[in-house]
Amino acid sequence: MAAAAPARARVTLSRPGVLFAAIGLAGLALPLVQFRANRIVAGEGASLPGALGGWGWIAAAALAAALLVGVPARTPARLRLALALGGVLVTVAALGASAGALTPPGDRIARVSPSAGFWLLGLAFALAVADALARIGLAFRQRWALLAGAVAVVALVLGSGLLDDVSVMREYQARRDVFAREAGRHLLLAFGSLGAALAVGLPLGIAIHQVPRLRAGVLGGLNIVQTIPSLALFGIMIPLFGWVAATVPGAAAAGVAGIGAFPALVALFLYSLLPVVSNMVVGLSAVPHGARDAAVGLGMTRAQVLAQVMIPLTLPVVLAAVRIVLVQNIGLAVIAGLIGGGGFGSFVFQGLNQTAMDLVLLGTLPTIALALVSGIALDLLVAQLDGRRGRGT
Amino acid sequence: MIGRAALGLAAAVLAAFLLAPERFAPLLRPLAANGAPPIYTQTSLLGLTLWHLALVAAAVAASTVVAVGLGILVTRPGWRDVLPLARTVTSVGQTFPPVAVLALAVPLMGFGSGPTLLALFLYGLLPIFENTLAGLTGLPPAVTEAARGMGMTPAQRLVQVELPLALPVILAGVRLSAVIALSTATIGSTVAARTLGEVIIAGLLSSNTAFVVQGGVVVGTLALLIHAGFVWLERRLAPGGPSDRR
Structure with missing residues (x-):
């Protein structure tokens, strides 16, 4: 023993x-x-x-x-x-x-x-x-x-x-331009979906906090989205947006498409919503009553209390959500390669199909590096904010 | 989160679908374009589901044994120096994208279920390990003092006091890992593991949305049911829960 x-x-x-x-x-x-x-x-x-x-x-x-x-x-x-x-x-x-x-x-x-x-x-x-x-x-x-x-x-x-x-670098030299394009695509998928999730999820979280009746419905729905396996969600987006692009006037012109990066972007966005929304709600409800009361005592309106006191206090919790979402999306974006959405995943699946492991490495190593660096950087940021708050109070 | 009746209904519909999928053909036919088959028949859906569950169960069991063992180890006196390392390994395990692990494991383990097991195992370590740590270190000092005062040996304290009290928290970690593994396992079919991902991939390759939807819905429903099952178990085992009031 x-x-x-x-x-x-x-x-x-x-x-x-x-x-x-x-x-x-x-x-x-x-x-x-x-x-x-x-x-x-x-x-x-x-x-x-x-x-x-x-x-x-x-x-x-x-x-x-x-x-x-x-x-x-x-x-x-x-x-x-x-x-x-x-x-x-x-x-x-x-x-x-x-x-x-x-x-x-x-x-x-x-x-x-x-x-x-x-x-x-x-x-x-x-x-x-x-x-x-x-x-x-x-x-x-x-x-x-x-x-x-x-x-x-x-x-x-x-x-x-x-x-x-x-060998990996040999593969890289043979497709420099493609690599640069897929790298850009991968970053777009991971960061674009994160940006969209923040743009939609943070206001949604605030709305739920203000109107608690919405809570069970929205969070329940987003929870169910999380249980759909990523492969299936990516797969469902293709015909869905293909149909939207073909039938809704102006949708295709606005960039909606059933092929390429768009379906993957939407699937990643949907996965990202739950951590963002739920952490915003948790962050807002964890604001100490004292802080809120003091702000009201200063004569702030309800909107001012929310904007100037409560939302800034949620920053560490929201950043924690950003960490979860970003690392998760960098990994999930690989699956876009399977449905023609591009990104490093296209090397991975090409390599698997040809049993060319050097090509698989060309896709996986940058993905892992990106996930590790993002994870470490955001962990540092979260720890730093927590530390600062600990000293401040 | 979801009412018991809804869960029961979901379980009943899932069972009916797996036992007699062809009955559901009219429901899925609108999704299968150009007269493609609405139900996946190359392999029995029930068989794939059982394979899928077995794979997830094996991976989660392995994660649980290793992560709980590691959690117990680093909370013993004299083994604290391993704690930072254990933390690093488990958290990096979850930062590594499972698809990447899957692809990298292929040259070592070949195509099939091996790479999927490895990827799910690594990905599942962190939640269980963190919860084991939280459960074992968060015990009320009065309880551990009392156990020591009764003259229990360290091993007795661990088995009879610490682990039972930490069990609900540990189970919550296992639940997280199981639910994540259930949906991640589908990716394993890209390297020929037998999971419900096979159905989804067949749908992707032949642009048959009916396959994609049935694979996705079966996995999603399983995840909801397993989640609910764990929550029920955690409540039963919680101190002061139903199992205590015999």
């Missing part, structure tokens, strides 16, 4: 450190990359030393050392953070260098893709970064700087050409 761990081990070993080391060392033992002579044939794995020779041994030794330094509980959190960040960078650099070394010069057909070893090393160091950050407890300003720095480093690495020989 867990509680029966020997006391000596509890003093000297960091359990998370042991876990990261186990994952990372397993990653070092497994092939880092997979080499295929072309996109279709079966591949063969290559370990770090196998791909890079002497430099590979050095890199592997450095990574193993970084993992083992994290094992003793005494290792300070800042050192852990530095080692973990270094580990991530070395792992990514090793991927790029291995791809460059394994690809014969001038060969545009050979594919070198990340394999189990790369993913496990990445996982171990990413977890170590997260764990170290949680231990250090940085100030908000530093956390923002770190997030911005991470995004900048990713952009720099991608722009530097370091990874250009890796």
Whole structure:
């Protein structure tokens, strides 16, 4: 049993450190990359030393050392953070260098893709970064700087050409323009539906708060929308708006269509409404009576109390809804790719159909990155607002 | 939220539809354009529904075991150092879009139910873990003190006092995960998992709205019923609830 761990081990070993080391060392033992002579044939794995020779041994030794330094509980959190960040960078650099070394010069057909070893090393160091950050407890300003720095480093690495020989980047180079278009489409789907949900949902939440009779009907209806599986909701929107565009005069001219991004946008909008509306209602009803009474005592009208006192106080709760909706929509927008709505999902489903995993990665990696960055940024924002409020009162 | 009568009616209509879908053909025919079949017949709808439920049940059971186990572990003295890590893993698990996990799991697990199980499992961890933490750490100190005063061992306290009291909160987490998993499982059919998503995808591929609607409505109704079932169970198990008044 867990509680029966020997006391000596509890003093000297960091359990998370042991876990990261186990994952990372397993990653070092497994092939880092997979080499295929072309996109279709079966591949063969290559370990770090196998791909890079002497430099590979050095890199592997450095990574193993970084993992083992994290094992003793005494290792300070800042050192852990530095080692973990270094580990991530070395792992990514090793991927790029291995791809460059394994690809014969001038060969545009050979594919070198990340394999189990790369993913496990990445996982171990990413977890170590997260764990170290949680231990250090940085100030908000530093956390923002770190997030911005991470995004900048990713952009720099991608722009530097370091990874250009890796299969995913090969897929990217082959369809630069399409990628830019689908990225724009994905952002439009995720942020557009969020914007629409805020524009409709916040007033709706205020209305429900003012007229409680509406509450059960509206929230009940929006709850039922949530139970409809996303695939079906997307699918229902296509004929529905196709029909609207064909029969309602002026609808087609206004951009309503049964194909393309419009049905997906509406489906995402419908999913987004419940968190926005219900959080607005919760936020308004959580405003302390004292604040409301004080505002009335100052001679404010009912509308002024609402606009100047109550709505500003709901900001953290509304931001929490924005976090839920945005992360959820970035993920759900992938499904638009299945119904011709575009976005990163079109790479994912194209890749699945052709069993071309590099193409699947080209769709999933940016989606995951977008979801993570949005989630972390909004978590920070919510925590910051809560903290400020805690100090203010 | 919805009256008991409405839920009963929904359950009855769902059962009737799954047992004899062809009876509902006239209702769905207007949605099937150009004389396309109004009812999905390639596989039995009842069979698909059972597969769908089994897949969700397996994934949620796995999430529950891992998340509750993790929740218990990080609230034991001496294991606090794992708490930040457990928090990170579960919250990142839910930030990862399930479709992305599904697609990435295909090379590892092949087409079929495996990737769906993994995606649902990861996505379901967070609500259960957070609720287990809330349930176990939110116990009234008087209760845990009393249990300690009675000379209970830590294991006895956990099994006889802490877990039973936290159970309704944990169940609320399981409910959230189950309802989300039920609708997310449909996406699994894009990588050949046997779920009701098969019906919806067949509808999307052949532009047959009748298929899309029947798949969607069956899943939605199941979600409502399962939600109601959990809420009922939570009320029964709540301290001072009906099961206490034997």
